[in-house]
Amino acid sequence: MSETRQMDKPAPAKAQPSLAKASGSMAIATLASRITGFLSRIVLVVVVGSGVITDSYQVGMTIPLQVYELLLGGVLTSIIVPLLVRAEKEDADGGEAYIQRLLTMAPVILLAATVVMMLAAPLLTTIYVDGSSGKAHPELATAFAYLLLPEIVFFGLGALFTAILNSRGVFGLPAWAPVFNNLVVLVTLGVYLLVPGDPTINPLAMSDPKLLVLGIGTTLGIVVQALVVLPAMRRAGIRFKWRWGWDRRLTEFGGLALWMVFYVVLGLAGVIVVTRIATAAVPGSMTAYNFAWQLFQLPYGILGFSLLTAIMPRMSKAAADNDVRGVVADLSLGSRLLTTMLLPLSAGMTVLGSQLGVAxxxxxxxxxxxAQQIGTTLAVSAFGLVPYAITMMQLRVFYAMKDARTPAMLQLLTVAVKIGLSVLCVQVLDEHTMVLGLAFVNSMSFLVGAVAGNIWLRVRLGRLETGRLGRTFGLTVIGSLLGALSVVLVHTATLEFAPLGTSPRVIAWIVVVVGGLLGLAVAFGSMMLLKVTELNPAMSRITRLLRRR
Structure with missing residues (x-):
């Protein structure tokens, strides 16, 4: 393809909101969400442990969580936002009728899909859990599935509500919504601790108080998360009205959605393989894998997802105006910012590893x-954080151009690598190290996907400012390695000078807090000295805050 070109475009109708301001405000909300979310995971382990009950609960949550990661986590939102932006720009009513048709169809489709999933719950459990190993509890996983699968309706509605609000430049309340969910889950775990029962005795009777409290309470949290944004919808001028007529763009959306379904199915295939292998390993492997994955996503969720959510409407406007150069500029800026924000954290998670799990x-x-198993699982997979974030950025570029086929093809490649290497783990690893191999393979698949995505975008768009990204990456690697070395020195000194008999928990917290803060200071300080320009907006904002004092 020829060099990137600027096509004729009309002047923008209104100024776009500051990317730094929008992503920064969301980062605060996402930080609160992730903190409360992780607190709920910690309480789950404290109250229930990381044995067969938690493993079964994780399996029951797998399908709704997959919907969350693939829909609310970006895919459905990324498809709808460009279409909504175009409708707002092209329609005399600002896209109101188009939104109402989406809001009419979505609940019906989601409810039908949920009913089918619930009827197939025993079959789904058989697919996800290898009962022949004798280490899993398929009946308990099925019982949890019956209680948790209704979340699909509200995950889907929440994704649609969020996409509509994001297309209108509203980011605040949708970013805070998961906090309400996490608070409901924390209350649920408190009630679980108080009620009697043993979910493992006869789970399919669906009468055990602990089973019902944990399952219904978790689902209630998702209901609250979806519905809490309704006041923001009203303030944004979005009015619900049943509208069953057809719009030509619904055909366009349907075509994109079919590729999205293919994307989701491919992702589920990878999850099924990993889940079957993990549940056949030592008890707690599935919990370790999922909790390490949630820790892995923590930096991306706080920093990366906020940035991508803010940049998506802006990129969609550039794509709608056929502004190829603007799309490439947004891709380059987003990739460089993701690298500078996440690579030092990736290095930190690698060296903190087991200490973070213990803490x-x-x-x-x-x-x-x-606890050490969870931390070590995180350590061996942390290298995939930046490739994962870059891949999510690349997918949004394709969606902004109304291309859902290419992301599905990239997903096919990524899942093929994941499944192939996961099966290889079964052949070369024992049941105690199996979860480490699965986590490593997951991150390796992200690396392959990021490289393939870059090649695909180069073919599609021409030059991608790869040189600027390479410079930023190289300088950030140097700073990240220096920060990681600082963490290792703190860890070594703590083990050397800690009094004999000091609790492993105390040692872990010293290493995590002191080593983590020092490591980040060294990493970002080194990057400033190396003149990583992508840090300038953040440093200017910090400087202004200090001057006000």
């Missing part, structure tokens, strides 16, 4: 070994 999860019913 967060060595409480209550959870043992030291299980």
């Amino acid at each position: 967060l999860f060595f409480y209550g019913a959870n043992t030291l070994d299980k």
